Amino acid sequence: DAKTTQPPSMDCAEGRAANLPCNHSTISGNEYVYWYRQIHSQGPQYIIHGLKNNETNEMASLIITEDRKSSTLILPHATLRDTAVYYCIVRSGMNRDDKIIFGKGTRLHILP
Amino acid sequence: GAVVSQHPSWVICKSGTSVKIECRSLDFQATTMFWYRQFPKQSLMLMATSNEGSKATYEQGVEKDKFLINHASLTLSTLTVTSAHPEDSSFYICSASSGTGANVLTFGAGSRLTVL
Numbered sequence: 001d002a003k004t005t006q007p008p009s010m011d012c013a014e015g016r017a018a019n020l021p022c023n024h025s026t027i028s029g030n031e032y033v034y035w036y037r038q039i040h041s042q043g044p045q046y047i048i049h050g051l052k053n054n055e056t057n058e059m060a061s062l063i064i065t066e067d068r069k070s071s072t073l074i075l076p077h078a079t080l081r082d083t084a085v086y087y088c089i090v091r092s093g094m095n096r097d098d099k100i101i102f103g104k105g106t107r108l109h110i111l112p
Numbered sequence: 113g114a115v116v117s118q119h120p121s122w123v124i125c126k127s128g129t130s131v132k133i134e135c136r137s138l139d140f141q142a143t144t145m146f147w148y149r150q151f152p153k154q155s156l157m158l159m160a161t162s163n164e165g166s167k168a169t170y171e172q173g174v175e176k177d178k179f180l181i182n183h184a185s186l187t188l189s190t191l192t193v194t195s196a197h198p199e200d201s202s203f204y205i206c207s208a209s210s211g212t213g214a215n216v217l218t219f220g221a222g223s224r225l226t227v228l
Binding site for chain 2: 032034036038041042043044045046049085087091092093094095096097098099100102103104105
């Protein structure tokens with residue numbers, strides 16, 4: 001079973017910040033939080049990852065709670081091209097053989 | 113950054129034939145690759161873990177004789193759907209870790225199989 005739970009869908013107005021929550025209450029100490037998104041009929045695209053500190057890159061920001069049991073992906077200025085299914089995943093940060101079991105993700109609709 | 117290439121991106125075949133899908137890590141070596149299948153409006157389902165030089169590990173419910181996986185080199189894994197039937201029509205995606213950047217998994221663009 002997937003180690004994360006996410007709301008099935010969310011709407012966000014174009015130009016506004018999209019905040020996507022994820023619960024991962026059973027995360028272990030060596031597991032990172034990774035976010036991917038999948039645009040229709042494409043392979044998943046890596047967005048960002050973190051262990052315990054908040055992270056930011058050119059695509060998004062990742063806020064991880066102090067107890068690491070939940071996190072939020074923030075797309076600061078959503079555009080129509082951000083419409084996709086977003087997956088939150090926890091996985092070992094060291095073991096390349098550690099497999100990923102995908103949950104159902106959050107389907108984000110950006111509204112014009 | 114790490115790139116995973118899949119080929120073909122789409123394929124149509126007749127029922128009863130076999131189809132091979134290739135997954136290549138272009139700029140890194142991958143001792144482990146993962147194969148997923150995705151049906152419309154559903155999430156990715158892990159089929160198997162492909163290990164270079166050894167047998168693949170299949171997830172429960174996935175027929176190993178139906179979905180043959182070969183990982184003959186550190187940059188190539190292949191998935192062969194044998195005796196394909198219409199119910200095998202799906203989107204097949206592979207992925208691998210480059211081993212850098214905190215174990216980020218890179219995914220291929222996917223291969224859409226349609227069995228007539």
